[in-house]
Amino acid sequence: MYEARYLRIKGLFRQLCPLTKFIYVLLTIASIAITIDLAALLVILIINMSLWIASRIPAAVFKNFAKPLLFPIVFFFVTSSFLYGGGDQTPLLVIGHLRPWGSFIDIGVVTLGAFLFAWSIVLRLLNLVVAIPLLTHTTSPTEFAGMLHKLKLPYSIIYTLVIGLRMVPVVQGRFRDIRDAQALRGYDRRKLPLKEKIKTGYGYIPLVAPAILTLMSDSREIDMTMRSRAFGAPIERTFLEEVKMRTIDYVMVALFVVVLAFAIVVRFFYPLAPMLGLPQM
Amino acid sequence: MTSPIIEVHNLSFSYPRGPKALRDINLTVKKGEIVAVMGRNGAGKTTLCYCLTGIIPNIIFGDYDGTVKIAEMNPLENDVYEIATKVALVRQVPDTQLITPYLRMEVAFGPENLGLPRDEILRRIKWALSVTRLEGLEYRAPEELSGGQKQRAALAAGLAMLPDIFILDEPTSQLDSIGTMEFFSLIKELNEKYGKTVFITTHKTEEIVRIADRIYLLDKGEIVAEGTPSEICGKVELLKKIGVKVPQISELFHRLKKEKGINVEKIPITVEEAASMLRKLIENGVISIKTPKRKESLGKMEKKPIIEVKDISFAYPGEPPVEALKNVNIQIYEGEFLALIGQNGSGKTTLAKILVNLLTPNEGKVLFRGVDISKYDVAEIAKRVGFILQNPDYQIFNLSVEEEIAFGLKNLRLPEEEIKKRIKEVMDVFNLTKLRSAFPLSLSFGDRKKVAVASVIAMNPEVVILDEPTTGQDLEGRYSIVKLAKELNKKGKTIIMITHDMDLVAEYADRVVALGMGEVLIVGSPREVFSRPQQLRKTYISPPQITQLAQKMKSYGIPPDILSVDEMLDVIHIARG
Numbered sequence: 114m115y116e117a118r119y120l121r122i123k124g125l126f127r128q129l130c131p132l133t134k135f136i137y138v139l140l141t142i143a144s145i146a147i148t149i150d151l152a153a154l155l156v157i158l159i160i161n162m163s164l165w166i167a168s169r170i171p172a173a174v175f176k177n178f179a180k181p182l183l184f185p186i187v188f189f190f191v192t193s194s195f196l197y198g199g200g201d202q203t204p205l206l207v208i209g210h211l212r213p214w215g216s217f218i219d220i221g222v223v224t225l226g227a228f229l230f231a232w233s234i235v236l237r238l239l240n241l242v243v244a245i246p247l248l249t250h251t252t253s254p255t256e257f258a259g260m261l262h263k264l265k266l267p268y269s270i271i272y273t274l275v276i277g278l279r280m281v282p283v284v285q286g287r288f289r290d291i292r293d294a295q296a297l298r299g300y301d302r303r304k305l306p307l308k309e310k311i312k313t314g315y316g317y318i319p320l321v322a323p324a325i326l327t328l329m330s331d332s333r334e335i336d337m338t339m340r341s342r343a344f345g346a347p348i349e350r351t352f353l354e355e356v357k358m359r360t361i362d363y364v365m366v367a368l369f370v371v372v373l374a375f376a377i378v379v380r381f382f383y384p385l386a387p388m389l390g391l392p393q394m
Numbered sequence: 395m396t397s398p399i400i401e402v403h404n405l406s407f408s409y410p411r412g413p414k415a416l417r418d419i420n421l422t423v424k425k426g427e428i429v430a431v432m433g434r435n436g437a438g439k440t441t442l443c444y445c446l447t448g449i450i451p452n453i454i455f456g457d458y459d460g461t462v463k464i465a466e467m468n469p470l471e472n473d474v475y476e477i478a479t480k481v482a483l484v485r486q487v488p489d490t491q492l493i494t495p496y497l498r499m500e501v502a503f504g505p506e507n508l509g510l511p512r513d514e515i516l517r518r519i520k521w522a523l524s525v526t527r528l529e530g531l532e533y534r535a536p537e538e539l540s541g542g543q544k545q546r547a548a549l550a551a552g553l554a555m556l557p558d559i560f561i562l563d564e565p566t567s568q569l570d571s572i573g574t575m576e577f578f579s580l581i582k583e584l585n586e587k588y589g590k591t592v593f594i595t596t597h598k599t600e601e602i603v604r605i606a607d608r609i610y611l612l613d614k615g616e617i618v619a620e621g622t623p624s625e626i627c628g629k630v631e632l633l634k635k636i637g638v639k640v641p642q643i644s645e646l647f648h649r650l651k652k653e654k655g656i657n658v659e660k661i662p663i664t665v666e667e668a669a670s671m672l673r674k675l676i677e678n679g680v681i682s683i684k685t686p687k688r689k690e691s692l693g694k695m696e697k698k699p700i701i702e703v704k705d706i707s708f709a710y711p712g713e714p715p716v717e718a719l720k721n722v723n724i725q726i727y728e729g730e731f732l733a734l735i736g737q738n739g740s741g742k743t744t745l746a747k748i749l750v751n752l753l754t755p756n757e758g759k760v761l762f763r764g765v766d767i768s769k770y771d772v773a774e775i776a777k778r779v780g781f782i783l784q785n786p787d788y789q790i791f792n793l794s795v796e797e798e799i800a801f802g803l804k805n806l807r808l809p810e811e812e813i814k815k816r817i818k819e820v821m822d823v824f825n826l827t828k829l830r831s832a833f834p835l836s837l838s839f840g841d842r843k844k845v846a847v848a849s850v851i852a853m854n855p856e857v858v859i860l861d862e863p864t865t866g867q868d869l870e871g872r873y874s875i876v877k878l879a880k881e882l883n884k885k886g887k888t889i890i891m892i893t894h895d896m897d898l899v900a901e902y903a904d905r906v907v908a909l910g911m912g913e914v915l916i917v918g919s920p921r922e923v924f925s926r927p928q929q930l931r932k933t934y935i936s937p938p939q940i941t942q943l944a945q946k947m948k949s950y951g952i953p954p955d956i957l958s959v960d961e962m963l964d965v966i967h968i969a970r971g
Contacts, residue, residue: 119495207912241414254494254496254499255498257497275494275499282537286537294783296773298787298801298802299806300802301772301773319801323790331490334485334487337449337485337487338491340453340475341447341482342504343475343478343504344475346473346508348508350507350509351506351511351515353499
């Protein structure tokens with residue numbers, strides 16, 4: 114399973130204010146949402162990958178993050194190839210002719226426009242795969258908390274998120290132990306007869322019930338721990354990491370704004386693909 | 395060490411709809427003292443800690459009577475966060491005390507909540523981590539720390555609040571011997587070097603008597619005795635009555651006095667002290683040493699192996715992979731009681747999980763009655779090898795004890811009549827008949843553990859593996875589960891017990907396998923294994939206290955492989971003339 118684990122790497126993004134990184138992710142999402150131009154998406158991907166390299170994030174992170182997205186990427190690529198009806202209608206692959214309910218889209222044919230559109234989806238997702246770890250892997254949870262505080266999120270919500278981050282490995286470990294404990298009593302959810310499956314919530318009750326019960330008891334203990342470390346004291350809290358924009362942050366935000374502007378211009382005024390001789394999507 | 399920093403007067407407390415958890419408690423702790431509270435589970439130790447830290451009555455409500463004054467504050471008037479500026483609390487379970495994703499944030503959490511300036515917080519983080527010897531681990535996630543490191547991290551988080559007092563509620567109950575030693579030495583340092591007052595509850599008598607100034611004994615919510623460690627260790631009958639472990643050397647001197655009429659100046663609390671006293675008694679001609687001939691026990695040669703571990707290697711995946719077992723070869727014989735010992739991380743649980751197919755070795759194989767177990771799935775293996783995990787709550791989910799025990803039997807698709815028969819049998823053996831309809835989660839930890847064990851035993855496996863059956867348990871709890879295991883062993887079951895408790899190993903095991911750094915270090919009878927303290931040290935294990943004493947007294951003719959107080963008494967004779 115993918116873990117958004119903070120890496121203490123000395124690189125470009127590590128030096129940036131968490132707020133800058135947050136703005137970067139938001140603007141990247143906006144940029145890739147606005148443009149469908151294949152060439153523009155490729156340019157944005159190259160920029161993002163350059164930032165990745167400058168931030169010295171190991172390639173293994175890309176692998177880990179991309180792995181769970183592999184199925185959605187392939188799924189969207191295949192469905193878009195067959196279902197997208199716009200752009201250049203030159204057929205690339207014909208496996209039959211099928212127009213359900215008299216639709217104008219022939220879902221048995223992959224057209225050049227649909228093929229390019231499918232690639233634009235892949236490029237969008239790849240941009241996300243590159244952009245998100247730039248925030249998550251270069252920002253410590255303390256900086257994250259400081260950033261959310263700067264964004265005026267209430268402190269109780271910030272700590273709910275922080276504890277959530279802490280509890281992910283705890284819950285994973287707990288679930289593994291419970292699964293082992295029940296397996297050791299001969300329990301195999303997959304081998305249950307249908308009647309038993311229905312009775313035990315598709316076989317999940319013996320696994321989920323102990324997890325919920327033990328986590329409920331943990332939550333009371335966690336509450337005690339927090340309160341005995343002055344959580345909730347009527348004092349203005351300090352956030353360890355000071356969230357302060359410096360010159361490099363302003364320069365980087367300017368760069369991200371330029372990328373967004375580029376996406377808007379390409380989308381609405383000067384499509385890049387035709388200029389490069391690529392067919393319309 | 396003069397003025398009282400904790401004063402409790404006539405404190406009584408009852409949880410809603412519960413019996414009295416504390417009755418008329420009166421105690422005083424002076425500034426700079428280390429005071430321990432001992433008593434069986436349910437005696438009121440945790441409730442007392444909650445009262446001192448203000449969790450009762452500010453977070454947990456109930457009938458509260460009496461007064462508590464701690465660091466000039468009163469929990470009835472001061473909120474938990476105010477008390478937290480002077481009083482730090484460390485509890486049993488590390489996972490619920492480390493609440494943030496990494497250590498630096500954990501230590502900063504309290505000072506941040508107090509609104510301290512950033513520079514001050516950074517200074518405190520540095521100091522707290524250095525005092526708790528956790529420097530360099532600032533960016534480690536809790537799951538990347540060892541058990542001992544986790545408890546020290548919880549201590550560091552409390553230390554960063556700059557408290558005057560530490561309230562420690564069984565802080566070492568989940569730690570192995572090295573973790574416990576590290577933790578207690580740190581407590582002593584905090585006390586001596588920084589003048590911190592420590593109030594600690596524990597079951598670990600042998601370790602706490604080395605550092606405590608005074609000990610209170612608590613039973614059924616009442617203080618039944620108070621004194622110095624030596625005074626308390628002298629109250630052997632009382633300690634036994636209220637379920638507190640008597641250090642073996644204290645018991646020895648108590649019995650020398652009572653049974654042999656030897657005049658002992660005081661009850662020793664450390665092995666060194668006991669050795670020195672024993673030497674004096676010998677040199678003064680009060681006692682002499684005569685070694686009786688010991689009957690040699692029949693070796694393992696007569697028995698057939700039931701499990702054979704052949705060339706097993708295992709590494710947990712990661713970058714780089716974490717090597718847990720290296721070329722391990724063990725034979726486990728039918729009907730034996732085998733103890734698997736070693737420090738945390740030595741590979742004991744990994745090996746046990748391989749024996750039941752929960753983990754697949756990278757190399758080697760395990761044979762059960764000559765058949766490679768990789769042919770079986772976990773459920774198939776469970777019919778032959780029962781594995782009881784440490785925490786019973788990870789398996790309990792049914793609404794009654796009876797249903798909980800029936801769960802495994804139904805999974806085996808046994809006929810209804812057979813299920814009923816087996817439930818009755820295990821309920822009788824485990825003394826659970828009265829609790830047949832009880833909601834398992836409402837039972838005490840000891841009883842929940844019994845239910846978990848019973849539900850596995852009902853499946854009638856030939857081999858039973860107990861993973862740390864004594865963790866978090868008091869004296870009675872420790873013995874009740876292991877005695878049951880011994881009963882099952884007498885009926886022919888093969889028992890494999892993973893444990894850090896060397897007293898139990900000495901008393902119950904036929905054979906011991908000591909693991910260290912994933913390798914088999916020593917195999918032999920408890921007598922053979924404990925006779926090699928140098929090798930045991932590699933896996934941070936010390937022989938039982940009485941064996942250590944015997945080893946120190948070897949030059950006086952005491953056999954160095956003595957395992958019990960009875961054996962030691964057998965070699966000590968009153969000198970004639």
